[in-house]
Amino acid sequence: MRRSSTFALPFATFILVGLAAPALAFAAPQAEPEPLPPGEKKADPMEIAAPPPPPPPPPPQRTMQVPETIRTPEPPPRSSYDEDDDDDDRRWAAGDHFEFTMGFLAGQRSYSKTSFKFEEGTAEGIGGGGLVAPFVMPPFDNATVLGLRYDMRVVMSHIRMTVGFDLPFPTYKASDSTAVYDVNGTPRTVTVQSLSAKELRFGIGGEYAWTKVALFADLLGGVHWVDTELSIDGYKADYGAVTFAFSGRAGARAHVRKWFFAQLAGEVGIIGDVRWNAEMSVGFSLK
Template identity: 80%
Template sequence: MRRFSTFALSFATFALVGLAAPALALAQAEPSPEPLPPGEKKADPMEVAAPPPSLPPQQPLQVPEHPAPPPPPPPYEEPESDGWANGDHFEFTMGFLAGQRSYSKTSFKFEEGAAEGIGGGGLVAPFVMPPFDNATVLGLRYDLRLVMSHIRMTVGFDVPFPTYKVSDSTALYDVSGTQRKVTVQSLSAKELRFGIGGEYAWTKVALFADLLGGVHWVDTELAIDGYKADYGAVSFAFSARAGARAHVRKWFFAQAAGEVGIIGDIRWNAELSVGFFLK
């Protein structure tokens, strides 16, 4: 019985080895499959997908009870064209002058002429009559001005020409005890003015006022019974002027002003001029 069992066990072992040997040789002869590239790797059905990243919790929108005021607008810059009359500057004006003079209180002095021999040097009466009293003048006016911080400083020159009829000036006067015919042949004046004043400018218009003081030179020629006599006088006068300047361009303006005499030979003046403006 024992001998049969040993035989059966040996036979079974031999059979198993004989069957397994071909399968092992076949497995060693076949090459192993190449691995798939990374891009062609198939997903493992057993692999569990990772959960999507969680988003942070949404905060509720906070609406303020009182919204903040809007930012202030940028500062307004006045266009240059709206401020032509403003600022420190130089002016030069030239224009027409009309007015009235009274030389009746002006001291005329005999300068030269053939009438000196007949007493022309002591003649006084004609100088208180027309055209020396209330003479209408027409002429030219020139001004150069500096304006700083609304203060005006002016220097100017006037050339007023008295208008009168020579025939209306002829009259008889006592000259050294003798009645003689006296005629005013010519009358001319020149005026150098200085002024201090102020002005207020707004956009393209400026209002101004000045106190003017001037040195006046007056020359006249008389005919005394045909003898010539030249007389001259120098005087000083104060006047007040006010007016307005309107700009047509940044550098060009028109001006109108009125003037009233305070002391001296000026009664009144009216001025219309144009000027040039330099900042």
């Protein structure tokens, strides 16, 4: 009996120690492992990456309603002036351009202060070379002229540069010019048989253009060649003269097409044989 008690005591102690050991191990604080440095941390192969967020939904689309028939606006009616119009503002008269004009000329000349020189003729032997008196009488004084006028012109920045040529023909009756003059001490009958002139003109001026109309003014200087033939008691005598004249001109140009216009102008003499001129012409413009 005593041997059984001795054996039972160690066995019971063993059982109690075995049951208490897990509880003590659980209660004891466990040391945490040291963390790895940031550069040496490795991803857990068992860790699963989070999926990316879904894309935002597309905006709602609106369906376009197409009309059954599409009406195009009708162009405005075009007049005859718009047949070849490529400028909405119709600034036909404005801008830098080149002009050529041709037209009619009417005016008055006075050659009473012109120095005529005897050139040739059979009247030289009777003193025709010294004849002076007939040249201060009609048709040399206040002679009415009718003729043609041609101009070429360049307009740049409202400045006009002109070169032109005139053919004025004096109108008179030869019988009205017949008179008796003293020729080298002898009374002789003198008649003006012909009188003609040619005029080369140069001009500088300015103009102001508004839509289809341009107003202009020019200072003109011209070289004039005048020729006349006299009959002195049946003897022929030819005379000629070269003069220079200044005049002022002003007028208006109206375009009926971008490239075609009509022009009216008036001219007044300043120095020389020009008294006045009136001009009516048409022209062509090139830009």
